[in-house]
Amino acid sequence: MSEAKRPSAGKTAVVTAAVTGSAVTAESPGGVLKKSLWKRIQQHRTLYLLFIPVLAYFLVFKYWPILLAWVVAFKELQLGSGVFESPWVGLQNFKDIFLSPDIPTVIRNTIEISVLRLVCGFLPPIILAIMFHDMATRRLKRWLQTLVYIPHFFSWVIVFGVVFGFFSVGSGFVNNMLASFGFDRHEFLLDSSWFRPILIGSALWKEIGWSTIIYLAALSTVDSQLYEAAVIDGAGPLKRMRHITLPSIMPVVTFVLCINLGFLLNAGGEQILLFYNDAVLDKADVIDTWVYREGLARLQFSLATAVGLFQSVIGLALVVICNYFAKKISGRGIW
Amino acid sequence: MYKSRSERTYQIVIHVLVILIVISAVFPLLYVLGMSLTGQVEMMKRNYFVIIPHEPTFAAYERILVSPLIWKSFGISVFRSAIGTGLMLLLTVVGAYVLSVRTLPGRNIMLFLVVATILFNAGLIPTYLVVKQLGLINSVWSLVLLYLVDSFGLLVIKIFIENLPDGLIEAGKIDGASEMQMLVRIVVPLAAPALAAIGLFSMVFHWNSWFDAMVYLNDANLFPMQLILKNMLTAASSDAMQALVINGSAITPESMKMATVIVGTLPILMVYPFLQKYFVKGVYMGAVKG
Numbered sequence: 349m350s351e352a353k354r355p356s357a358g359k360t361a362v363v364t365a366a367v368t369g370s371a372v373t374a375e376s377p378g379g380v381l382k383k384s385l386w387k388r389i390q391q392h393r394t395l396y397l398l399f400i401p402v403l404a405y406f407l408v409f410k411y412w413p414i415l416l417a418w419v420v421a422f423k424e425l426q427l428g429s430g431v432f433e434s435p436w437v438g439l440q441n442f443k444d445i446f447l448s449p450d451i452p453t454v455i456r457n458t459i460e461i462s463v464l465r466l467v468c469g470f471l472p473p474i475i476l477a478i479m480f481h482d483m484a485t486r487r488l489k490r491w492l493q494t495l496v497y498i499p500h501f502f503s504w505v506i507v508f509g510v511v512f513g514f515f516s517v518g519s520g521f522v523n524n525m526l527a528s529f530g531f532d533r534h535e536f537l538l539d540s541s542w543f544r545p546i547l548i549g550s551a552l553w554k555e556i557g558w559s560t561i562i563y564l565a566a567l568s569t570v571d572s573q574l575y576e577a578a579v580i581d582g583a584g585p586l587k588r589m590r591h592i593t594l595p596s597i598m599p600v601v602t603f604v605l606c607i608n609l610g611f612l613l614n615a616g617g618e619q620i621l622l623f624y625n626d627a628v629l630d631k632a633d634v635i636d637t638w639v640y641r642e643g644l645a646r647l648q649f650s651l652a653t654a655v656g657l658f659q660s661v662i663g664l665a666l667v668v669i670c671n672y673f674a675k676k677i678s679g680r681g682i683w
Numbered sequence: 684m685y686k687s688r689s690e691r692t693y694q695i696v697i698h699v700l701v702i703l704i705v706i707s708a709v710f711p712l713l714y715v716l717g718m719s720l721t722g723q724v725e726m727m728k729r730n731y732f733v734i735i736p737h738e739p740t741f742a743a744y745e746r747i748l749v750s751p752l753i754w755k756s757f758g759i760s761v762f763r764s765a766i767g768t769g770l771m772l773l774l775t776v777v778g779a780y781v782l783s784v785r786t787l788p789g790r791n792i793m794l795f796l797v798v799a800t801i802l803f804n805a806g807l808i809p810t811y812l813v814v815k816q817l818g819l820i821n822s823v824w825s826l827v828l829l830y831l832v833d834s835f836g837l838l839v840i841k842i843f844i845e846n847l848p849d850g851l852i853e854a855g856k857i858d859g860a861s862e863m864q865m866l867v868r869i870v871v872p873l874a875a876p877a878l879a880a881i882g883l884f885s886m887v888f889h890w891n892s893w894f895d896a897m898v899y900l901n902d903a904n905l906f907p908m909q910l911i912l913k914n915m916l917t918a919a920s921s922d923a924m925q926a927l928v929i930n931g932s933a934i935t936p937e938s939m940k941m942a943t944v945i946v947g948t949l950p951i952l953m954v955y956p957f958l959q960k961y962f963v964k965g966v967y968m969g970a971v972k973g
Binding site: 385388389392394395396398399401402403405406408409410411412413414416417420431476479480482483484485488492494495496497498499501502503504505506508509510512513514516518519520521524525527528553556557561562565568584585586618621622636639640643644649652653656657659660664667668 | 687689690693694697698700701702704705707708709711712714715718726730731732733774777778780781784786787788789793796797800802803804805806807808809810811812813817828829831832861862863866887890891892893894898909910912913916917935936937938940941943944947948951952955956959962963966967
């Protein structure tokens with residue numbers, strides 16, 4: 349996806365595994381093998397051949413765009429003329445961005461929506477995971493888990509459809525309820541003060557179940573004898589939660605928190621693009637949606653590229669910093 | 684073990700809370716389903732307060748499913764999910780295998796090239812420009828080629844291969860198996876569970892994507908299903924006020940939209956019960972090892 353995405357529980361879990369696992373920085377076996385470098389390269393030539401398509405993919409679809417980003421952001425790209433014929437304009441695009449009236453709002457919206465998502469979306473999955481973990485029923489628990497994971501597999505289009513079914517004026521569930529209790533119907537979807545609650549609520553609906561998995565995975569490694577011993581010692585359910593369950597998921601909790609902070613500038617553009625409309629733009633426009641509109645609808649390639657580059661650079665810095673703290677506090681980072 | 688009163692109260696409380704959460708996860712879908720089956724007449728008669736329709740009508744579905752665009756888009760979605768995932772798995776397992784060979788000169792540089800792209804992306808516009816330069820605008824192949832290697836997946840599978848018992852790879856080498864034979868006969872079968880998990884996630888990703896299609900495709904005949912559904916859902920409701928009469932029964936535009944949502948969820952709901960445990964296993968596999 350060309351648009352950076354927030355890490356879902358699944359993905360973060362996978363990254364952690366992938367990168368904290370063994371060998372990203374495996375020591376080179378230099379001293380061990382006495383063969384000459386050239387001989388070792390020759391010996392592995394099939395492997396290099398196999399790697400060519402993979403390398404080609406990364407060069408063409410990852411590194412070429414990154415190079416273009418750094419070029420186009422400092423050029424005035426005109427329609428019709430190629431990237432390399434267009435004139436250099438130095439920092440003009442960046443000046444234009446920060447002088448433009450909408451960018452401060454867009455950046456503020458992005459950060460506000462990200463922070464709101466984090467504040468409202470962070471604790472519920474943890475609480476749900478702890479409850480799942482503590483449920484003594486086996487089969488019922490599995491059924492409930494199966495059901496609560498379902499919305500995760502729906503696209504944002506579907507989620508938007510469900511939200512429409514709930515909040516539309518004509519026959520949305522909420523409006524029908526209001527009407528049947530004698531209240532007026534309300535245009536929730538065109539009311540900018542309802543935009544963020546609906547956005548964040550529906551994202552929580554989609555992900556609350558699935559986000560429990562990373563915590564449940566951490567809890568599955570806790571020795572059940574700890575709980576048995578605690579029961580024998582007379583610890584009640586709340587005491588066990590405080591002294592066993594919470595400490596066991598704390599590293600994962602800090603990890604998820606730090607990593608989410610790293611994605612502060614990605615407020616979930618794909619979802620907002622579906623949910624927003626002109627009536628709520630002042631509360632809804634974020635970097636991703638701005639880049640899409642200005643770049644592809646109004647063909648302001650250079651400006652949009654510059655904003656995208658700004659987002660990527662700050663994003664990278666944030667991720668690196670947050671990863672540092674994640675590692676420091678929880679002993680576990682993305683790398 | 685859980686016998687005392689406080690234990691029982693606690694169990695009751697968490698069961699009630701969890702069941703409430705699960706109901707709120709499932710109820711919206713049931714409501715959407717109910718609405719999609721409700722005709723205009725019943726809606727008026729019951730003052731728009733319908734959860735379970737008494738006289739269900741499939742008129743909305745009939746209207747949607749006669750549209751050739753829906754079926755075409757279904758085909759496109761199947762194409763990108765199947766071909767996109769197939770090619771991605773092929774390249775990803777090859778890349779993972781190559782990078783799992785510790786003695787490979789230059790391995791760390793190659794690995795860095797892969798990992799760095801997870802942390803820094805070029806952004807929407809430069810990627811669009813590249814797709815344009817390659818002449819892939821308005822080609823469904825853009826939706827396949829853009830995701831040809833999954834960097835996360837590659838790292839997971841690489842670790843999976845590295846964690847295989849050393850003896851297996853060594854034995855292959857001693858038997859004189861070529862690199863290709865090792866990959867096909869030893870690595871792929873053993874890494875199958877990890878590959879299956881990554882493949883499933885990729886299929887869901889492809890099936891649910893619509894934004895990329897909106898960016899890279901112009902021709903509605905090439906749109907995947909989610910984008911067609913999106914256009915149906917967000918279509919300006921100029922006809923919103925008047926009901927449509929289909930086969931003698933009038934349905935509201937809202938019912939049409941709700942039927943659209945159900946059509947979009949059905950494929951996922953049909954495979955979900957069978958694949959659910961593999962998805963969860965996939966995430967566990969990642970999370971526990973880390």
